[in-house]
Amino acid sequence: MTGAGAVERRDRPWRDPMAVAAGLRRLDGPLALLSDGGALGRWSFVAAEPDRVHVGAAGPDGSLDRLRNPDFAAGVVGLLAYDFGARPATGPREAVWPDLMLARYPAMLAFDHRDRRVRVTGRGGDADAARAAADRAEAWLAAAVDPACPPPPADDFIAEASPDAYLAAVADVVDRIAAGELFQANIARAWTGGLHAGADPFDVMLRLAERAAAYGAFWRLGDRAIVSNSPELFLTFDPAGRRIETRPIKGTRPRHADPRRDAALAAELRTSAKDRAENLMIVDLMRNDLSRVAAPGSVAATALFEVETYPTVHHLVSTVAAVARPEVGAAELLEATFPPGSITGAPKHQAMKVIAGHEPPRGPWCGSLFHIEDDGRMTASVLIRTASFQRAGGLWRFRTLAGAGIVADSDPAAELAETDAKIRALREALAGG
Template identity: 35%
Template sequence: MKTKIKQLSFYKDPEEIFYPYREEQYAVFLDSSLENDQGRYSIIGVNPYLILSQENGQCTVNGTADARPLEEVLDHYLEAFEEENQTELPLVSGAVGYLSYDFGRRFEHVLSCHQKETGVPEAVFVFYDNLIIADQRERKLYLTAREENRSAEDVFREMERTARESFSLRKPQRQQRIADFVPDFQKQEYEKAVKKMISYIEEGDIYIANMTQQLRIPGKGQCYDVFHYLRTHNPSPFGAYMNYGDFQVICASPERFLKVTDKTAVTRPIKGTRRRGRNRAEDVQLRQELLDSEKDRSELLMIVDLERNDLNCICEPGTVKVPEHCTVEEYATVFHLVSTVKGKLREGTNVQELLKAMFPGGSVTGAPKIHAMEIIDRLERSQRGLYTGSIGYVSLNGDCDFNIVIRTAVYQDGMYRLGVGGGITWESDPKFEYEETMQKAKAVLEAVAAAEGRQDL
């Protein structure tokens, strides 16, 4: 079944386009609110026709149990519905969804000593009848439609009318208050866990690992207002809003995990963070401090080596390269140190093989990956859930694009859950590492405080 595509004669901000759909179950918005080299397109998915979910190891297809693991079922449907994308758009037909970190532990046979605390599935992928794609660089909007149940012309007419009638959203004013939260570590406890992580490194068990804590934030569920505030004041190239009915995902991630286009795989690990300055002079000083930091550069180099090894498992020999290393990227509240690793995939590599080779991402696990994941589980206090997993899409032509789930809150049953962490090496200062987690939490905590405290956003 060939997907129909229509370009609209007008352009609006993709958030305005998504707003009328925000309360529909399974409506999703992959949001590139920070328009840079990484974030050109935003993608909206509505009207699902196939829902894959995995919880407690059990995969379901439209609610019916399937004995196969989700990644195998996903590959089956991608092959069954295979369709070429003859446009320059990143996605015209396919599935949008997420993989939790805990889903990825299964690939490496790493068990957890922590009980699951939520009813959020380990993975969800949804195939949509209709997508809305915003090309923010060219300021163009596109609609796509399958014609299994309704004619594309009828669907396009209805969706275009909805898009035209959407209105501008009021920009919330910036405020400095942050939401109250309950961490699973107190400050001294987190610093003690970091010291223990450093002792594993000194003993040669691992070279680097990502140590995280979970913050729990009570709230009334003003989830879309949280997202609206966050994208307004902390735009990101790999953000998302995902409404799954009994839980919502609010994401402002700056990090790409894995993109595949024309059989070329690209990953962009982030390691190293500094806060933004209070003025331009301090901004310049902090940016240079990050660029000159031997600790942060060595941390990133170790993860680049890990990602190169992972890519070499699925790429043609000699094609894995590092075209960009240790560059500084600017965000609203922080600077990050970033590298790019890419390679040419071996012919016939499918999504299942991609995930088993690469997921979870090295920047949020450590090196060597499996032992780092075992130590992480030993020292952390909670299952990570969606945090440090991936959100993105898989196309019916074999392309995909996934982020690393950081700067992300998951809301369910009156509680936002927010993970924050950072890479630990033998050079790490436990006090600095704790403060870095709080700096990373600031944007989301501020957004929750603003949205939950007001009803007029």
């Protein structure tokens, strides 16, 4: 199969995508891009058994030349690690995750949450191969199982550094901002642990099912896996209209069990001068990044300071859109904008240097998971609310992080509390409590 091969599509009745994904979890390379079915999450995608895989370097000199290969032009899912994008600022660091993971899926199921239909897609070098791939994808619908929510798959959820270390890091960044070194930096905390014998990362995905986000994901390639419950869009790119869109998140409040207090927290976030200023810095940064690949005069903030509510937090979200220049595709767009501004800071290059002074390499966390469809349409999420897993000796170990954007008037204790609110859903999915 190549990017110019045959494609066969069929429409079938609705099945729950999580149930279909559960039926494929033991196959090679299982993938589930599971949305919440909301305004930003109309489609979910499930697949397995990729026929092309790349795990390793992204390309020479910081390029993404692998994405320019016709073999990875359609039916492709990729993960770009944060440290790949940060390296020009930080220099070489310990490699904790491959720079780029790519997999091409000849057979794929797309679940339309709005119309309650399933689109079966088969791709191949000719019509017979495409038909066989579609048959294989259709058989996955019949293999669906309704999974029960498993018990917590881990006992341990261990912080890599003490809360005091995080407080000191925040205070240092505030001092650097006061000295004029930068305006904002996203500083994170990390937690690690191991899964029980017999448990695997898909169990964590099942435990997050009731807290689904627009860009949820489970993906396993060999002895690596990720589980993401991200609400944040990094980029969409529609080649037909050349439209690019990004939706940076900056500004957070925890949810509250009392509805009146919960509404007050959302209102406080909406009117917070600090959070609006923090958000606007990243909007300006993303406008600058997009201008590198956009038609002149086409970059615009189309929405500012909208409050979006999730199971454990409220977030402040803005939207920036642009029209891509004719020569721009997925590789050029990612090269111009990665890593996302919302999880680095401003100026981006200096923020990444400051982050590296306080954190070990991040790996996939705050990188991007992206999906390229047959028409070249790309959707890329920011890998927040994400745990990465690596298997050794038959057992899985995990690492997960949560960060906060530090600005001039940040209070270290409040930023620490924000990381606790952000990690809550993953902590409960992994270790209960």
